[in-house]
Amino acid sequence: MSLIVAKFGGTSVATPERIKRVADRLIAMKEAGNQVVAVVSAMGSTTDQLVAMANAVNENPPTRELDRLLGTGEQVSMTLLSMAIEAKGHKSMSFSGRQAGILTDGTHAKAKIVSIDSKRILDALDDGFIPVVAGFQGIDKNGDMTTLGRGGSDTTAVAVAWGINADVCEIYSDVDGVYTADPRVCPRARKLSSISYDDMLELSGAGTGVLNMRAVEFARKFNVVIHSRSAFSDAEGTYVKEALPMMEEAVITGIAYDVSQIKLTVRGVPDMEGVAAKMFGMLAEQGVNVNMIIQNVSEDGHTDISFTCPSADTDKARETVEQITSEVKARDWTLSDDIAMVSLVGTGMKSAPGVAAKAFATMAANDINILAISTSPIRLSIVVNRSQSSAAVCALHNAFGLDSDSDFEETQLSAEEILAKMAKGR
Amino acid sequence: MSLIVAKFGGTSVATPERIKRVADRLIAMKEAGNQVVAVVSAMGSTTDQLVAMANAVNENPPTRELDRLLGTGEQVSMTLLSMAIEAKGHKSMSFSGRQAGILTDGTHAKAKIVSIDSKRILDALDDGFIPVVAGFQGIDKNGDMTTLGRGGSDTTAVAVAWGINADVCEIYSDVDGVYTADPRVCPRARKLSSISYDDMLELSGAGTGVLNMRAVEFARKFNVVIHSRSAFSDAEGTYVKEALPMMEEAVITGIAYDVSQIKLTVRGVPDMEGVAAKMFGMLAEQGVNVNMIIQNVSEDGHTDISFTCPSADTDKARETVEQITSEVKARDWTLSDDIAMVSLVGTGMKSAPGVAAKAFATMAANDINILAISTSPIRLSIVVNRSQSSAAVCALHNAFGLDSDSDFEETQLSAEEILAKMAKGR
Secondary structure, three states, X not given: OOEEEEEEOHHHHOOHHHHHHHHHHHHHHHHOOOEEEEEEOOOOOHHHHHHHHHHHHOOOOOHHHHXXXXXXXXXXXXXXXXXXXXXXXOOEEEEOOOOOOEEEOOOOXXXXXXXXXOXXXXXXXXXXXXXXXXXXXXXXXXOOEEEOOOOHHHHHHHHHHHHOOOOEEEEEEOOOOOEOOOOXXXXXXXXXXXXXXXXXXXXXXXXXXXXXXXXXXXXHHHOOOEEEEEOOOOOXXXXXXXXXXXXXXXXXXXXXXEOOXXXXXXXXXXXXXXHHHHHHHHHHHOOOOOOOEEEOOOEOOEEEEEEEEEHHHHHXXXXXXXXXXXXXXXXXXXXXXXXXXXXXXXXXXXXXOOHHXXXXXXXXXXXXXXXXXXXXXXXEEEEEEHHHHXXXXXXXXXXXXXXOXXXXXXXXXXXXXXXXXXXHHO | OOEEEEEEOHHHHOOHHHHHHHHHHHHHHHXXXXXXXXXXXXXXXXXXXXXXXXXXXXXXXXXXXXXXHHHHHHHHHHHHHHHHHHHOOOOEEEEOOOOOOEEEOOOOOOOOEEEXXXXXXXXXXXXXXXXXXXXXXXXXXXXXXXXXXXXXXXXXXXXXHHHOOOOEEEEEEOOOOOEOOOOOOOOOOOEOOEEEHHHHHHHHHOOOOOOOHHHHHHHHHHOOOEEEEEOOOOOOOEEEEOOOOOOOOOOOOEEEEEOOEEEEEEEEEEOOOOHHHHHHXXXXXXXXXXXXXXXXXXEOOXXXXXXXXXXXXXXXXXXXXXXXXXXXXXXXXXXXXXXXXEEEXXXXXXXXXXXXXXXXXXXXXXXXOOOEEEEEOOEEEEEEEHHHHHHHHHXXXXXXXXXXXXXXXXXXXXXXXXXXXXXXXX
């Protein structure tokens, strides 16, 4: 018997039929002897439709009103799910963010949870109800609704799980867990039975969309076990939890890729003190989310500075770079939007030397051009041409022994051995 | 400069375009120097769509969940209207029932307002905002949403007007005021410039659908002036307010008709003490809303008892009457659903004898068969065949001098004179 929080995304509750199936699933958990609290997103594309309505009356809707509007989406799905459970003979009650005691800092559109008072949920559980909580929303100290930002329902689920001290926070979606790489790109990718918070965070940050990054951060902070699994099967998914000290751990846990970035380069920048600081200061002011920064070696008092940022920031980035080029008297600037960032992630990387060398050798062996590099203690990211991103993911997946049927010996080659094999082959 | 509450129904806010027009209207009021608070219903057929979704997951949805679901409708329209106002350069804030301080008794689906705390609305007005309040909803002492029943947005508007001590509560709809009769039935009907609360209540109770009856009751109790007017023109509508003592007042204010009733008759009922009490006790127990009761003169120890009730109660009424017939050993029963109730309403009736006689004579002169009669001190209702209801409304409208171009002399005829004219004509 466990205390379970089960979060269902918009696809899982997109129609009355699917809502009934979610009800069946929750009832099955309860009848198996568990206590269960559901957290739901808005039905299907409801949020997009509400945004479209808002834009039809105001191109730049005030965030207080927009939050209140979007919050209705989850209130529709939560009540329908409660009704569906009641129709099947079990007691259920729905709870808005306010009713679930989720207090936020009042930052509309991207509120942070300040506290959670789970009394009503716990009382409902004690009374035999299946509580259903609206994801994505909370209330500020003025009594106004605030939303947690896109993907915020995962955060709600983790917060509720923490608030009621649940054994596990199950996050149901249309993928059945976390893979060593995107199976659509790399058919030999394997589902991980578990992954550490740190690795999951790096994978999410590097473009793996299975779980919301803030939710994982929240879970790590409060030590909430997440179980990422499929809404359409009973198969076990992937547990995200504190890493156990193991005898040996894999150097690389998984490979992420991200095709949502663009790369800008300002060329012929006078190599003076403070120029870089000025550039990135201006970009920050304009709200451009700079991801990687690459500064090439200075040549005759001039240097090239590149950076990547989300393609959603393209217009702001272009404008700012134009202004910078003129202000710092640089030669010119370029933008390329056909790039991809491929990242190797693994806590084991910290104690395994040679990961970068091996990754570069693998790229070279596969004729993949490296455009930029950035690293963290447990991540190595390589920017490549978008057309080569799938090849890069698959080559690295194989080289680091992640393939489901990988030849152990082959994948244990060092960078030198790879380069040697490569030279021999030519 | 006035303090105005302006309520807009679902038709007025059915599309983003219409919401923008409502915003224009509110801004015009404000720019004319008034302070204005808007109250809105859900957009167009939203409420029906939400009910359909609820029924798709539960044929008999729990009222707590249904209230929460339906309440989202007004929260969508209120936020969109606030956004539309802001887009036009005026400050606006939306308020749910809870945020508007509307506390109810917790009876889901038909909650009664217990108190209203208008502080936030008054503060917003002081700060130059146009507050927009969600109609139809409040919150109970547990913090759960409750709805006020269909048409409850009118009640919200009156309650808000009372709470902020507004000069007038304007109720905008697709009709431009209260008429002496439904203009679709009686083309010579006149718009009333004002009407007393009592007359308005009787008209609403007798089937005139312009204003919600509870809203009028609330307004009478707290002396809130209602102005019923068109959402699509600037013309003055009808003021509903305390009647002023006048030198002379019209005997009849208006004529209502109601085609939503059915009539049941139990025939050959043994004329014993307690039989009627038993019948209507059983009907009440089954939740049948009995409207009129007609008991014919007893014949050889047996009598016929008829009653009318809303056609929505047909199934329950039929079942109960079947049971009654067998229990009280009556001969049989009949049901007719092609009836209409036509009502003459007027506070002046109290001091004007002969209204009933004149009405009956008018029916006779027009060959309209009277099936049943019921009266209150200021209302006379006549049940007729549905096919004759329009004729009855028009004949009475003419006979009681309400026609827009009525021949005064003709309409001042007494019952005797009408009958005499009729005899002469034959």
